[in-house]
Amino acid sequence: MTEQVLDAGDGRAPAVNSRRRTTLRPRRAKSKLASSFQTPLWHRVAERTIAVLALTAIAAIALIFVFIAREAVPMFWEVEFAEEVELRDLFLAKEWKGYDEPVFIWQPVGEPAKFNVVPLFVGSLKVTFLAMLMSVPLGIGCAMFIALYAPRAVREIVKPAIELLAGIPSVVLGFFALMVLASWAQAAFGFHFRLNAVVAAIGLALTIVPVIFTIAEDAIQSVPQTLTEAALALGARKYQVALRVVLPAALPGIAAGVVLGFGRAIGETMIVLMASGNAAIMEVFDFTTSVRTVTATIAAELGEVAQGDPHWRVLFLLGVMLFGVTFVLNIVGDLAIRRLQKKLTAES
């Protein structure tokens, strides 16, 4: 919309202004923009429009929270919900009929339906942890190699290649993990389940490595040259400079990359939906079993649930929780990046 407004102008307006403003009034030039009376009306309209549109992002984040919560919170007072589900069973273990100990179990189609979210979060954390285990060393390793060792020619090839990787839609990575990696991994490691946490984590790692790489590389590049030069002048070897000077100085930035990568991994949907096997098993340590994550559960189940159903409410509650987790992670990552900028500008 704005662009159409922007295009409608002609070149005559500035001439009028430049005659009026021959006296030096720097303050006026700064603050009295929209209000000077000779500017055409559409300039003021466009400026107002820009200011209003700029609030969209704030509105969006608020609306996302409100309208997901709106579908979830009726669970606290709705009679239909209370009849079918007890709130504490969402989080606490319960000894269901036919079980000889309290269990955490997600079984929305069972009779009675069992909505315990713990196995889903365990699944999400398990896959995410495994993916981080692979992608953090890889991402930081790539960033260090590119920033410290790679000749310019290599850098010019590698950076677009990693951008390419970042541009691959996650459904394609999920497809790759499902069709290709899963069979190879099973042949190589003899997994009992073809689709499991490891396969999904490899797929996830492919999306997180570019995130960590980009931020870590930025952080390493922005370490002031004077620091490395000083260290080299004192007789340090290159690896000592890399590990004891550059890496510590860039650490907040790298940490931010890791945090943001973590947020990305825990919120990623298509890859885990396609490649993790989607069995909600409460199994914390065995990585070769199939897992069901929070995101995959929402994606797979919401389509088959009636609006307002208890199951529907629980799925939206999962959404609210996911939103909360990534919101906090984002703010932490953001703070880390800002701290790095402050630290480096203060030191240099």
Add this chain to the structure above:
Amino acid sequence: MRHTKKDWLLAGLTGLSLAVILLLLAVLLGQIIWHGAPVISAEFLTEKPGADMISGGIWPAIYGTVFMTLLMTLAGVPVGIATAIFLNEYASPRSRIAKVVRLAVNNLAGVPSIVFGLFGLGFFIIFVGGSIDSLLYDDPTPVWGKPSILWASLTLAVLTLPVVIVTTEEALRTVPRELRDASLALGATRFQTVYKIVLPNAKGGILTGVILAVSRGAGEVAPIIFCGAANFLPYLPTDLRDMFMHLGYHVYALATQSPNVDAAQPTLFGTVLVLLVLTFSLNLLAVIIRARSRAALRP
């Protein structure tokens, strides 16, 4: 400088991690091209899918993806550019409003895509669509309050908004301060400066960012699962309220819900290849424009 063993070790290890990533990327692309390319034919690209979803072509999915992407661009990009102009040209960086907007943008960028799907369903379909329906029609069958290409596009427009904002801001920042100062010193208003000086100079960068954001939106599947993507729909969407087929969703549905995945495999690889070509050609376009605009900026 003399390189010791430890130097070689560190260079080797970090180089190895890079090699692993590049190898995986190469395998991924290689597999998809190897299995996908033989499937691509004129019929595959221009025909409707058969009733089993395996035979026939994927034209409705290509059409739906492009149509949705265009709608998304129309809805999201102007807002994103306006926000970036506001942040970079109007608001003082220390002002509270700029800080809050920036915080919102950063957080929006981190919201999981499936949460956008819930948002599209809860806000656009149930709230906005449902309200329109209850205002305009007495009939209980939903007209607006159901999944459609319009709601899917708007949901994705919100998803791509932060990408557009961040990249546009970067582009605006590359315009030298002196240009703005000179323009203001000549008596131009702030708006004239933005419109006549800053925007023309940042055009290439903005276009790059927009294309990157669009290519990200074109490939997203999770948000549109409940917002309008159809499993099997052999006709093309003609109305904003129609559902549509989408390349990515087609891949997901075919790979996970098809009764015979082995038979579907060629179609799947072909569809993935088409989706990749679509997003990569957008990326490539962005890279070319960026290179050109950088060359133009150099004195």
